[in-house]
Amino acid sequence: MPILDVERLRAYSVPDCRDDYDARDTILYALGTGAGLSDAVDELHLLFERNLVALPTKALVLGTPGFWLMDPKVGLDWPQILHGEQSLKLFRPLEPQGSILGRTRIGDIADKGPGKPALFRAHRTLETMSGTPVAELDETWVLRGMGGFGGDRNLPEVPQVPVPQGDADAWLDLPTARNQAALYRLTGDRNPLHVEASTAKLGGFERPILHGLATMGLVGRAIIHLCAEGNPQRLSSIKLRFTAPVYPGETVRTEVWRHPDGILFRASSVERGIMVIDGGLATIDAF
Secondary structure, three states, rough: OOOOHHHHHHHHOOOOOEEEEEEEHHHHHHOOOOOOOOOOOOOHHHHHOOOOOOHHHHHHHOOOOOOOOOHHHHOOOOOOOOOEEEEEOOOOOOOEEEEEEEEEEEEEEEEEEOOOOOEEEEEEEEEEOOOOOEEEEEEEOOOOOOOOOOOOOOOOOOOOOOOOOOOEEEEEEEEOOOOHHHHHHHHOOHHHHOOOOOHHOOOOOOOOOHHHHHHHHHHHHHHHHHHHHOOOHHHHEEEEEEOOOOOOOOOEEEEEEEEOOOEEEEEEEEEOOOEEEEEEEEOOOOO
């Protein structure tokens, strides 16, 4: 496994990206996160252009050129890359249609040692074409086996509130479909790891896995139903750590705890009993 070329990564300029999206795109994103699959919740307002409301996590797929880590100029062994953490902070509810400009920069890089992962963060800002801030996002990427270049061992700490180990205040099971990853990739991330068995095996998975951000969108839906009376416009921020992949067709259980700092949450695969998201924190009505 090659050691990370830090200078090459730092020198890479992620292209700015303008997204012009409409109701069809907003509905497609909602479908990609599993909206409409469960009989337990009413999600017509996410899927029908009449009185359509955008999921706030749609911001995750706006203003980005897709899975840019596949670009050969970045110099990464992309099948060995995992999404480690993700945060989203909205400054206003996301409109169901509009134009968004995204700018992404590469931030801190860490070295876990020879033969171990390298980590780095990327920061993205979204704004309207007139310059009004819409959202900011931070993502942490795990580059398996690419450590050993001699950098700091840890990324700067991001304060976290630990998720309680006792019974949750509330929980919700939401299904995914067998074709969930194939559908979600139409929102922009065309990494073949999520649809092609041979690429999934290169990444160490028994079969194609669901995008981490698709799981995040599903969990965001669960939080909206559990804590915001089903109103997506009330979810103002969400951050989490990915701990294991979801396989399309599985059911994801989201558990929430109300806390002075916001909504603490985690999520697991019901079928395998494995935690897929941990360390979650969301805020409601904090614009």
